[in-house]
Amino acid sequence: xxxxxxxxxxxxxxxxxxxxxxxxxxxxxxxxxxxxxxxxxxxxxxxxxxxxxxxxxxxxxxxxxxxxxxxxxxxxxxxxxxxxxxxxxxxxxxxxxxxxxxxxxxxxxxxxxxxxxxxxxxxxxxxxxxxxxxxxxxxxxxxxxxxxxxxxxxxxxxxxxxxxxxxxxxxxxxxxxxxxxxxxxxxxxxxxxxxxxxxxxxxxxxxxxxxxxxxxxxxxxxxxxxxxxxxxxxxxxxxxxxxxxxxxxxxxxxxxxxxxxxxxxxxxxxxxxxxxxxxxxxxxxxxxxxxxxxxxxxxxxxxxxxxxxxxxxxxxxxxxxxxxxxxxxxxxxxxxxxxxxxxxxxxxxxxxxxxxxxxxxxxxxxxxxxxxxxxxxxxxxxxxxxxxxxxx
Amino acid sequence: xxxxxxxxxxxxxxxxxxxxxxxxxxxxxxxxxxxxxxxxxxxxxxxxxxxxxxxxxxxxxxxxxxxxxxxxxxxxxxxxxxxxxxxxxxxxxxxxxxxxxxxxxxxxxxxxxxxxxxxxxxxxxxxxxxxxxxxxxxxxxxxxxxxxxxxxxxxxxxxxxxxxxxxxxxxxxxxxxxxxxxxxxxxxxxxxxxxxxxxxxxxxxxxxxxxxxxxxxxxxxxxxxxxxxxxxxxxxxxxxxxxxxxxxxxxxxxxxxxxxxxxxxxxxxxxxxxxxxxxxxxxxxxxxxxxxxxxxxxxxxxxx
Numbered sequence: 018x019x020x021x022x023x024x025x026x027x028x029x030x031x032x033x034x035x036x037x038x039x040x041x042x043x044x045x046x047x048x049x050x051x052x053x054x055x056x057x058x059x060x061x062x063x064x065x066x067x068x069x070x071x072x073x074x075x076x077x078x079x080x081x082x083x084x085x086x087x088x089x090x091x092x093x094x095x096x097x098x099x100x101x102x103x104x105x106x107x108x109x110x111x112x113x114x115x116x117x118x119x120x121x122x123x124x125x126x127x128x129x130x131x132x133x134x135x136x137x138x139x140x141x142x143x144x145x146x147x148x149x150x151x152x153x154x155x156x157x158x159x160x161x162x163x164x165x166x167x168x169x170x171x172x173x174x175x176x177x178x179x180x181x182x183x184x185x186x187x188x189x190x191x192x193x194x195x196x197x198x199x200x201x202x203x204x205x206x207x208x209x210x211x212x213x214x215x216x217x218x219x220x221x222x223x224x225x226x227x228x229x230x231x232x233x234x235x236x237x238x239x240x241x242x243x244x245x246x247x248x249x250x251x252x253x254x255x256x257x258x259x260x261x262x263x264x265x266x267x268x269x270x271x272x273x274x275x276x277x278x279x280x281x282x283x284x285x286x287x288x289x290x291x292x293x294x295x296x297x298x299x300x301x302x303x304x305x306x307x308x309x310x311x312x313x314x315x316x317x318x319x320x321x322x323x324x325x326x327x328x329x330x331x332x333x334x335x336x337x338x339x340x341x342x343x344x345x346x347x348x349x350x351x352x353x354x355x356x357x358x359x360x361x362x363x364x365x366x367x368x369x370x371x372x373x374x375x376x377x378x379x380x381x382x383x384x385x386x387x388x389x390x391x392x393x394x395x396x397x398x399x400x401x402x403x404x405x406x407x408x409x
Numbered sequence: 410x411x412x413x414x415x416x417x418x419x420x421x422x423x424x425x426x427x428x429x430x431x432x433x434x435x436x437x438x439x440x441x442x443x444x445x446x447x448x449x450x451x452x453x454x455x456x457x458x459x460x461x462x463x464x465x466x467x468x469x470x471x472x473x474x475x476x477x478x479x480x481x482x483x484x485x486x487x488x489x490x491x492x493x494x495x496x497x498x499x500x501x502x503x504x505x506x507x508x509x510x511x512x513x514x515x516x517x518x519x520x521x522x523x524x525x526x527x528x529x530x531x532x533x534x535x536x537x538x539x540x541x542x543x544x545x546x547x548x549x550x551x552x553x554x555x556x557x558x559x560x561x562x563x564x565x566x567x568x569x570x571x572x573x574x575x576x577x578x579x580x581x582x583x584x585x586x587x588x589x590x591x592x593x594x595x596x597x598x599x600x601x602x603x604x605x606x607x608x609x610x611x612x613x614x615x616x617x618x619x620x621x622x623x624x625x626x627x628x629x630x631x632x633x634x635x636x637x638x639x640x641x642x643x644x645x646x647x648x649x650x651x652x653x654x655x656x657x658x659x660x661x662x663x664x665x666x667x668x669x670x671x672x673x674x675x676x677x678x679x680x681x682x683x684x685x686x687x688x689x690x691x692x693x694x695x696x697x698x699x700x701x702x703x704x705x706x707x708x709x710x711x712x713x
Contacts (some may be wrong), residue, residue, distance in 0.1 A: 203674070246418075269620075
């Protein structure tokens, strides 16, 4: 008696579940299914050569006013600048086997190059490169310490240098001398950014302190709000962050009438007077150059078949200073831009010694100009940072 | 302002985003229906509230839209489980998935925009009380709505005929039917009202506290709300305590760090869940109420 309605219901539930999955897939913007026909057409494509299909995978929403939007914007710029490149994108792809499935579906749709753009994709991207020798896989933000497969590379920028410029701006406007940093996870990039922010702030306010709160999530608005509220109540008057989505912390600073330094994406429009400055990714030149190298058949053994790091010195740092807000006076801007120019000299870095850890140990001695690998390996917070790293 | 006060203030504000959906869920569960889709109904409420507030500039219109979106989400669940006799847990998960997908699609255009959060209203006189004044009486209006709602839910459930019928449906629907009542109607109403309140909880998150929308911004807090109801033994006072305890622990993790106190980050992350769980289990062991019978039956597929 129970059977008929139950099984009918099962179908209804199944249909709904399918609907939900479809809806979720749509939201992730995967366009991997539609271009399946294109590889067949490619031999007759433009005389410049066969059309190359490239996939970009993002961990968050492509409109997050942050990390993922920077990737998406650049991927669309590539599509425009290189007419013989077909661009596939997928966003909201979690850092688990989903990324492997997404890479596979992109390859099934003809992709020859994959940009895996989230930190946690690293091991999946490396494994995928090893099992798919005909596909070139690039990972954004990772650092490979072992041997490189001929079809794998990582790329990033000296992010901490522009972050230090934001720290300078924070040091100039703070009245309490307390700056707040909302971060997600204590990974090497973040530790370097926290230290660079504090060092930059010290350049303009030697007594400035940076207070840390973590959220253990790349985007959890409730935790971000709690973090911002705790910091503001503590007397912090400039907030900055290393989060994928920026809006909550910016809104919290705005509501409190305090200042904010951004990261990942220029979000000045959200609060022009509270926004001091920040750093924003400009990935398009990097993506374009990598794709040109691959199209010329010269990837293996090139600088991209390694841990490539863009720098101010070489003029190719993908992380650039963002625009200034209205509270940053022309004389403050001039000072920050002068520091920016100084960082363009070869060997110049915000981490030039002497740099001291919280506990007083010398991180870099006076006169030492550390390499990217050294800075990427920093596991202490510099003097002036208030807070601890897990396990320390 | 000291750290304890900060944690309590942040805890009340953030805890309201748990309290409202938990109260809604309490109403539904007292009528014998569990809604795991509460997470989804919160998302629906959060997006609807933000979208309407962003387009019209009227935050309160947004809160109203959040209520309606939550109720619509509840109607979906109620129709499946009450009218179509679907499995409650399966239906709840389907509702959650559907709401997650739908809000992700329609919410894309609203990500990265900000809305001014609801204004902080200081209650005259009360907000100047020493110690408790700033903690309890300097919040946005939805926090006060939470205070009122706890009392209202308690009163309706335990002091009115409507509440008696609702609880009777949660225990023995057949008895209510035999007495000439309409158990299905009661359950439908309870689930829809409960989900509507969950929608307001979502609104508290998007336009009340945080001031923006992000896909999957509830991050599992709807499931916390459902769990709070279970561990609070279906009592409004327990739901109140559990929700605020969770909020306070969440805020405390930030406050401790902002004060430079050296505590392991992963311990702090687990703190809200651990404290709430332990506290409610301890309270429950001291002679808590029994689960509504119809709820137990629904959850064990009639085996109880």
